[in-house]
Amino acid sequence: xxxxxxxxxxxxxxxxxxxxxxxxxxxxxxxxxxxxxxxxxxxxxxxxxxxxxxxxxxxxxxxxxxxxxxxxxxxxxxxxxxxxxxxxxxxxxxxxxxxxxxxxxxxxxxxxxxxxxxxxxxxxxxxxxxxxxxxxxxxxxxxxxxxxxxxxxxxxxxxxxxxxxxxxxxxxxxxxxxxxxxxxxxxxxxxxxxxxxxxxxxxxxxxxxxxxxxxxxxxxxxxxxxxxxxxxxxxxxxxxxxx
Amino acid sequence: xxxxxxxxxxxxxxxxxxxxxxxxxxxxxxxxxxxxxxxxxxxxxxxxxxxxxxxxxxxxxxxxxxxxxxxxxxxxxxxxxxxxxxxxxxxxxxxxxxxxxxxxxxxxxxxxxxxxxxxxxxxxxxxxxxxxxxxxxxxxxxxxxxxxxxxxxxxxxxxxxxxxxxxxxxxxxxxxxxxxxxxxxxxxxxxxxxxxxxxxxxxxxxxxxxxxxxxxxxxxxxxxxxxxxxxxxxxxxxxxxxx
DNA sequence: GCCGATTTGTCCGTATGTATC
DNA sequence: CGATACATACGGACAAATCGG
Numbered sequence: 001x002x003x004x005x006x007x008x009x010x011x012x013x014x015x016x017x018x019x020x021x022x023x024x025x026x027x028x029x030x031x032x033x034x035x036x037x038x039x040x041x042x043x044x045x046x047x048x049x050x051x052x053x054x055x056x057x058x059x060x061x062x063x064x065x066x067x068x069x070x071x072x073x074x075x076x077x078x079x080x081x082x083x084x085x086x087x088x089x090x091x092x093x094x095x096x097x098x099x100x101x102x103x104x105x106x107x108x109x110x111x112x113x114x115x116x117x118x119x120x121x122x123x124x125x126x127x128x129x130x131x132x133x134x135x136x137x138x139x140x141x142x143x144x145x146x147x148x149x150x151x152x153x154x155x156x157x158x159x160x161x162x163x164x165x166x167x168x169x170x171x172x173x174x175x176x177x178x179x180x181x182x183x184x185x186x187x188x189x190x191x192x193x194x195x196x197x198x199x200x201x202x203x204x205x206x207x208x209x210x211x212x213x214x215x216x217x218x219x220x221x222x223x224x225x226x227x228x229x230x231x232x233x234x235x236x237x238x239x240x241x242x243x
Numbered sequence: 244x245x246x247x248x249x250x251x252x253x254x255x256x257x258x259x260x261x262x263x264x265x266x267x268x269x270x271x272x273x274x275x276x277x278x279x280x281x282x283x284x285x286x287x288x289x290x291x292x293x294x295x296x297x298x299x300x301x302x303x304x305x306x307x308x309x310x311x312x313x314x315x316x317x318x319x320x321x322x323x324x325x326x327x328x329x330x331x332x333x334x335x336x337x338x339x340x341x342x343x344x345x346x347x348x349x350x351x352x353x354x355x356x357x358x359x360x361x362x363x364x365x366x367x368x369x370x371x372x373x374x375x376x377x378x379x380x381x382x383x384x385x386x387x388x389x390x391x392x393x394x395x396x397x398x399x400x401x402x403x404x405x406x407x408x409x410x411x412x413x414x415x416x417x418x419x420x421x422x423x424x425x426x427x428x429x430x431x432x433x434x435x436x437x438x439x440x441x442x443x444x445x446x447x448x449x450x451x452x453x454x455x456x457x458x459x460x461x462x463x464x465x466x467x468x469x470x471x472x473x474x475x476x477x478x479x480x481x482x483x484x485x486x
Numbered sequence: 487g488c489c490g491a492t493t494t495g496t497c498c499g500t501a502t503g504t505a506t507c
Numbered sequence: 508c509g510a511t512a513c514a515t516a517c518g519g520a521c522a523a524a525t526c527g528g
Contacts, residue, residue, distance in 0.1 A: 004515070025458050030493060041517045046494085059420045059458055062494045063524030067458030069420060071361055118314055177302045177312060180477045184427055184447045184470035202445040202470060204427045215268050215302055215310030227427035227445060234423045234477065247496070273512060284498045289513085305513045306505030488528105495523070503515070 009038050009048035017057050017070045027065035028058060056235035095134050102194065103129035104156040106148065117145050117220035118209055124148040128159055131194050134229060141194050141203075141224040150218040173218070177211045182232060185224075195226055204230040252281050252291035260300050260313045270308035271301060299478035338377050345437065346372035347399040349391065360388050360463035361452055367391040371402055374437050377472060384437050384446075384467040393461040416461070420454040425475060428467075438469055447473040 002008060013028070022028055029037070034045045049066055052058045059067045090097030107113075109123040119125065125145045132140035146154065151171060158166050167173045185205045187197055197203070203224045210219040245251055256271070265271055272280070277288045292309055295301045302310045333340030350356075352366040362368065368388045375383035389397065394414060401409050410416045428448045430440055440446070446467045453462040 006515080032493080043518090044516060047515090049494095053420075056420065056422050059454060059456075060494065061419070061456050061524080063492080063526080064456075065493065065525095069454050069458050069460075071422075071452075071460075175481050176304070177296075177299065178479045178481070179299050179314075180479065182425065182475035182477070184443075184445060184473060186442060199429060200427075200445055202427060202443055209314075211302060211312050213302075213304050213307075215312050217312070217314075230427060232425035232475075234425070236421045236423065238418050238421070249496080275512080286499090287497060290496090292513095303513065304505085306507075306511080308506095308512065491525105491527090493523100493525075496521085498520080499518090501515105501517080504513085506512075507510090 005038075005040055006044050006047040006051075009034070009040070009045060010051045013048060013052060014055075014057060017052075017068055018072070022068045024068050024070060027067055030065060053237060054235065059237075090134060096136070098133045098136075099160070100131045100133070101128065101156055101159050102131055103127065104159055107145075109145070113145065118217060119145065119147065119220065126151075126154055130159070138195050139226045139229050141191060142221055143224065144219060144221040147216070147218045150212065150216065167212075167218075174213050175210055176213050179209045179211075181207045183207070184227075191224055195224070197226060198228070200227050202227060204232075206232075248281075248283055249287050249290040249294075252277070252283070252288060253294045256291060256295060257298075257300060260295075260311055261315070265311045267311050267313060270310055273308060296480060297478065302480075333377060339379070341376045341379075342403070343374045343376070344371065344399055344402050345374055346370065347402055350388075352388070356388065361460060362388065362390065362463065369394075369397055373402070381438050382469045382472050384434060385464055386467070387462060387464040390459070390461045393455065393459065410461075417456050418453055419456050422452045422454075424450045426450070427470075434467055438467070440469060441471070443470050445470060447475075449475075 002011065013034075016022055028034075028049075031042055031045050031049075035042055038045065049058065049060065052066075053060060057068070057070050059069050061067070105127055107125050107127045109117070109119045109121055109125055111121060113119065113125070114121045114123075124147075126148055128142075128144040128146060130142040130144070131138050132142065134140075148154075150173070151167065154166070164175065167175070183205050184202050187195075187201050187203055191197065191203055195203075204227050206223045206225070208219070208221045208223065209217050210221070212218050245254065256277075259265055271277075271292075274285060274288050274292070278285055281288065292301065292303065296303060300311070300313050302312050304310065348370055350368050350370045352360070352362045352364055352368055354364060356362065356368070357364045357366075367390075369391055371385075371387040371389060373385040373387070374381050375385065377383075391397075393416070394410065397409070407418065410418070426448050427445050430438075430444050430446055434440065434446055438446075447470050449466045449468070451462070451464045451466065452460050453464070455461050
């Protein structure tokens with residue numbers, strides 16, 4: 001259980017919603033009621049609720065209340081709104097996963113790489129390519145560029161394991177922000193070399209820029225997904241008139 | 244200019260970041276400094292900053308500061324994190340846009356429709372199909388199901404215009420929450436009938452469940468995009484250990 | 487249409503905890 | 508260790524929207 005109070009309240013409310021304790025389409029108890037139940041301040045309850053709004057569990061309306069809009073679909077193979085490693089996703093969905101490194105070499109950012117990744121021209125990088133297998137079938141081709149100055153001791157052997165675990169545990173680098181762009185691209189010969197696309201001639205491509213806790217972009221990864229096992233979710237809340 | 248203080252501060256900070264007033268990779272002024280500058284409370288500054296974090300402009304770190312991670316790429320043809328109508332998107336990107344209704348008829352949700360849309364079986368709906376043209380080329384096939392009880396007077400003529408404007412202005416229905424799922428699907432004969440896919444044999448499909456202010460899902464729309472003009476953006480922030 | 491009770495939205499001030507340097 | 512910075516939490520005040528009488 002998390003130490004922070006607002007996360008405790010958030011978790012409990014979420015669990016109640018998922019378990020059907022609050023009827024769908026109905027109002028949750030009012031903030032004042034929840035204040036009494038959880039013995040906390042109004043702000044703390046409000047923070048928990050705002051996280052539930054962000055996650056698409058509830059919807060609020062001034063003068064009315066907090067409405068449960070949970071629908072238990074969400075059997076996604078890939079979840080949005082958070083940074084999740086390939087391994088974490090596979091574990092959550094109960095699939096076996098393996099990772100193979102098919103390329104690893106130092107390189108320098110030229111104009112083309114810079115334009116694509118956002119690294120400055122001339123930056124010293126590692127180029128890393130990995131294949132992710134789900135239940136024994138190659139499903140994702142990962143093309144990464146890593147800032148060498150952030151991880152000078154990186155080797156192919158380390159990349160074979162969990163890159164993020166290395167960065168966090170060995171280098172004490174906690175990943176904070178990630179900017180993602182999603183597109184659909186025609187398959188390249190390289191895609192076909194590694195992935196069995198079946199009928200598809202396209203891939204779902206997620207371009208990911210990852211920033212460490214110092215605000216330095218240290219990783220650009222293009223994840224090229226077999227379309228059949230790709231899914232992305234998102235919730236949006238409309239603001240009254242936010243230009 | 245928005246009336247709310249936190250939005251004013253948010254807008255001003257965002258504009259300064261976009262205009263390069265704060266160096267990229269450097270810290271913004273501390274919260275206490277901003278409190279003095281904007282003559283407000285700590286909470287208000289923090290709220291503005293938290294919105295900037297959500298939008299991928301800055302990143303915060305306890306004990307350190309608020310770091311500018313803005314990168315002026317973002318020339319996307321489709322923006323995430325908010326609910327934007329086709330018309331709004333086209334206007335923003337300077338493209339001409341037209342909408343054609345190619346099908347409009349009442350129907351009832353059967354098992355298949357219910358499973359796909361999330362409407363209950365037996366619900367009375369309108370089935371609506373529209374084509375969106377960008378600069379004269381058909382780019383999006385929209386397949387919608389609308390809850391008839393929420394818009395009993397809807398006609399094909401109204402659907403020819405702006406559906407959302409009708410809902411908001413005529414019915415006083417303000418849209419609040421939208422749940423989106425993105426996938427890549429093989430083109431169907433129907434897709435090929437309406438869209439010129441060129442080399443692609445897939446489409447980018449955005450399934451959208453829209454809730455009105457009463458918490459009732461009133462619209463399910465599947466937007467089937469020509470892949471070449473589709474792009475989706477997202478920012479994610481990793482929490483320390485949020486299970 | 488008005489009024490009052492309820493509920494969420496905004497904003498303030500303060501105190502304490504925790505991470506960074 | 509101390510100074511600084513962000514993170515969490517509390518309590519209070521008023522505004523704005525909703526709903527029922």
